[in-house]
Amino acid sequence: MKHTKIFADANLVIGSIDRHIYGSFIEHLGRAVYEGIYEPGHPTADENGFRGDVLALIKELNVPIVRYPGGNFLSGYDWRDGIGPREKRPVRLDLAWFSTETNEFGTDEFMKWCAVAGIEPMMAVNMGTGSILDAAHLVEYCNHPGGTTISDMRRANGAEQPYGVRYWCIGNEMDGSWQTGHLSADEYGRKALEAAKLMRWTNGEMDGKAGPNGRLRLIVSGSSNHDMPTFPEWDRKVLEHTYGQIDLLSMHRYYMYSKSSARPLEDFLGSADDMDEFIGTLRATIEYVRAKERSTKRVGISFDEWNIWTVTAPRNEPLWKRAPHLLEDVYTFQDCLVFAGMMNTLLNNCDVVKAACLAQLVNVIAPIMTEKGGRTFRQTTFYPFRAIANNASGETVRAISDTDIFATKYGSARCINEAITHNKEKREVCISVCNYAQEDREVSFELRSFGSLRATEYLEMTSSDLFAVNGFDAPENVVTHERELPSVKDDRLTLRLPA
Template sequence: MKRVTYFADKNYKVGEVDPNLFGSFIEHLGRAVYTGIYEPDHPLADEDGFRKDVMELVKELNVPIVRYPGGNFLSGYDWTDGIGPIDKRPTRLDLAWRTTEPNEVGIDEFMKWANKSNIEPMLAVNLGTGTPKEAGNLVEYCNHPGNTYWSDLRIKNGHKDPHNVKVWCLGNEMDGPWQIGQLSAEDYGKKAREAAKIMKWVDPTIKLVACGSSSAEMPTFPEWDRVVLEHLYEHVDYISCHRYYENLGNVNDFLGSFADMDNFIKTIASTADYVQAKNRSKKKMYISFDEWNVWYQKKVELKDWEIAPPILEDNYSLLDALVFGGLMCTLLQHVDRVKMASLAQLVNVIAPIFTQKGGPAFKQTIFYPFFQVSNYGRGEVLNTLVDAPTMETNKHGEIPLVQSSTTYNPEDNTLSIFALNCSEDDDLLLDAQFRSFGSVKIIDHLVMDGPDLYATNNFDSPDNIKPKKYDISSEAGEQLEIKLPKMSWNMIRLQCETKL
C-alpha cells in the first residue's frame, strides 16, 4: 500500500476559519425560490409560505450567510417591485433567464426566511440597469431606523425594526457579455465607487464586495480585477470571484479541479496585493468566493417566460461529491485570504438540497462533504505538510493523489482531517504525525466511496450515496496510520487527550 506522510503542528497555522466561508446563494432562478424555499401550498409550508423541511436541511448544513437575489437576475431587477402588498406587485419579464418573475418573494420575505433559518443576509445591488442612488435607497430601506421616505416605507410594509444587513455585493459578473448592462472594468470601477460612497454614507457600518472576474477563463482576467481594485481599493472590503467545474470526460482532470481553484485564488490574491503596493495602502484585501460548485453547463430546452421552470437542476453523483470535497479543502487552505464563500446554489439550482413540488426533499451527494466541513471544519486551519504520490493530468499537470486540509477546534480540543484520495487503483496509508498535540485518538472516520462513481441520490433512493463509518483503531498516540480507500472522500476526527 502506498504511504502518505502527513504532519500537522499546532504552531503552523494558515489562519482562523471565518464562519462565512460556509455561505450559500439563493437567486431568483429556476426553482431556487419558488418551490425551493417558498411554496405556500406545500403541506409543510409555514404561515409565511416557507417550506419547513427545506429550512431544517439548511440549518443542518449550518449555513451562516446567504447571497440574494442574484446572480444574473440581479442586473435587471428593480428591488421596489418586491415590496409592499403582494397582490399589488408587478409581474415582470426576467431577461437574464427568459422567465417570468411574479415578485411574490422580495427583500422583506427573504429577510423573514433568513431570520427563521438562522442566516445572515448578503444582499446585492443592481449595477447593471440600476444606479448608485437606487443602491443607496435600498440600504436606507433595509438599515435606517426611521423618519425618512424609504425607512418609513419599510415600517409601513410591516417591518418596524431595521433589517440591519451588513454585507452587500456591488453588482454581479459585470465583466460578462451575458450580463444585462455589461461594463468595462473602468466604467464598472467608477460606477461601483459612487455606489459604495453613497451606501456607506447611508450606513458606515456595512461591508462591501466588489465585483471581480466571473471566471479565470475570461480574456480580461486578471486585468479586470486590477483595474476595478485601483478604483475601489479603499472603498470595499472584499473582491469577489466565481468558478465552476464539470466533468468533460477526463476523470483525472475533473478530480484535479482543486488545483485549478488553488491557482485561481493565488492569482486574485497577488493581483490585490499588487494594487495594495501601488496604492501604498496598509489595507489587506480579502476574497469573497461568492459563486462556486460543480455545474454541468448543458443546454436545456424550455418554453420562454415560464414561472420557476426547472433550470440548472443537476443530479450529483458520487464522483461529483469527491471533486466537491477537494474544492472545500482548497477553500480551507486559503482562509488567510478567502473570508467568505457562497456555494451556488442552495436549493434545486445546482444545489445540495433538491425538492419536489408538493412532495419531499432529499440530500444530494454534495450535501455530505459540505455538511462535514461546515460543521467540523471550524476553528484554525493548520498548515499541514503532506508528502504524497502524484498523478499526471492533462489540464493541471502533476497533482498529488491526496488533497486534504486539517482544522483544530480549541473549543472541544479536536482535530478534523478532510481528505480526498484521487487514486483509481490504490488505497493509501496516511502516516499522520501530531507530536505537538500529544496523544490523539480517532473518534470517527466517515468515508464516501463505492463501485459506481456515477451513482446518485433521487426521490426513490434518497440515501443511495451517503457517508459510512469506517473501521477505526482504538489505539491512541502521537502518530497514527489511517487508511484512505481508493477514490474516496474522508472525514477523520481526532480527540486530543491534552488540552492545548
C-alpha cells in the first residue's frame, strides 16, 4: 500500500476562514422556491408557507448566508413584482427558464424565511433589464428606516424595521450572451460603478465612511466560468472600472462527469485542482488591478455559484409551467468525492475567497430534494457539506504533501486532496481529506505546534459503487459513518483511506 506524508505547522497560516464561504443560493428556478423552501399546505409548513422539514435540513448544513433571487432569473426580474398583497402581484413570463413566475414569493417572504432559518440574506440587483436607480431603490426598500415613499412601502407590507441587508450582488453573469441584457465588460463596468455609488449613497455612506447601517459589501459580476473567451480580460476591465467601490469579485464554476472524455474518472477527479487554478488566476488579476490603481484596498472573491452539474436528460417539462422539474440532478458517491475536494479548495484559498454559495440549496442541483406534499432526502453531497461547514473554522493551515499525482485534461492533479483548519479559540483541528487514488492509501499527518492533540470524531464516506445514490425510497444508501477514533502519537496521526 502506498503511503503519503503530509506536514502541517500551526504557524504556517494561509488565512482566516470567513464563515460566508459556507453560503448557498436560492433562485426562482424549477422547484427551488415553489415546492422547495415554500409550499403552503405541506404538512410541515408554518403560517408563512415555509416547509419545516426543509428548514430542519438546512439548519443541519449550518448555512450562514443565502443568495437571492438569481441567477439568470435576476436579469429579467423587477423586484417590485414580488412585494405587496399577493392577489395584486403580476404573473410574468420568466425568459431565463421559460417558466411562469407567479411572484407569490418575493423580497419580504425571503427576508422572513431568512429570519426563521437564522440565515443572512445576500441580495442581488438586476443589471440586465434593470437600471441603477432600480438597484438603489431596492437598497432603500430593504435598509432605509422610513419616511420615504419606497421605505414606507416596506413598512406598509408588514416590516416596520429595515432589514439591514449587507451583501449585494451587482448583476449576474453579465459576460454571458445567455443573459437578458448582456453587456460588454466596459459597458457593465461603467454601469456597475454607477450602481455601486447610488447603492452606497442610499445606504448613507459618504466619502468612504460607513452609513447608519454600516458599510455594504458589494459584489461585482466576474467571469461566469474560465472557458469564456473573455476570461480573464472581462475581470480585469470590470475591476478597473469598479475597484474603488466594490469589495468582492464574483466567480462561477460547475464541473461535470463526462463519459465522452478521454479519461472520464480522472478528468472529473481533477476538478478541485482546476478550481484552484481558476481562483489563482483571478487572485492574480485582482492583484494586477490593485497595483495599477495604486490601492491599499484588498478586493476578495465571492465564489457565489459552484457545484457539480451533470445534465443527464433534455428538458421534458412544458414551456411556461409554474415550478417545473428542472435540473434535478441526483448525485452519486463519485460526485460526493469531487464535491468534498472542491470544498477543500475553498478552504485552501480562504485568504482571498471571502464568500461562496453552493448553487443551489433545494431541488435544483441541490443537496436537499423534496416531493410535493411529501418527503425529503439528503443527497450524497449533503454529507461532506454538513461535516465541513460544522467543523472547519478558524484558520486554514498550509499543508505540505508528498502525494503522487495523476494526469487529467486540466493538467496534473493530486491523489490525496486535503485541507487542514485550526480554531485556536476552540482548540480544534479539522482535517478534510479525499483519496482520489484507485486503491487504498495510508496517510500520515505530522501536526506541529498545535499543542497536545487527541481525536474526538472520525467521519468516513465510502462506497464500493462510484455511482451509488440516495433517493426517496433509499435515503441513506450513501452517508457518513463514524469510525473508531485513531490515536495521535508524537504529533502524528495515521489514517487508512479506502479507495
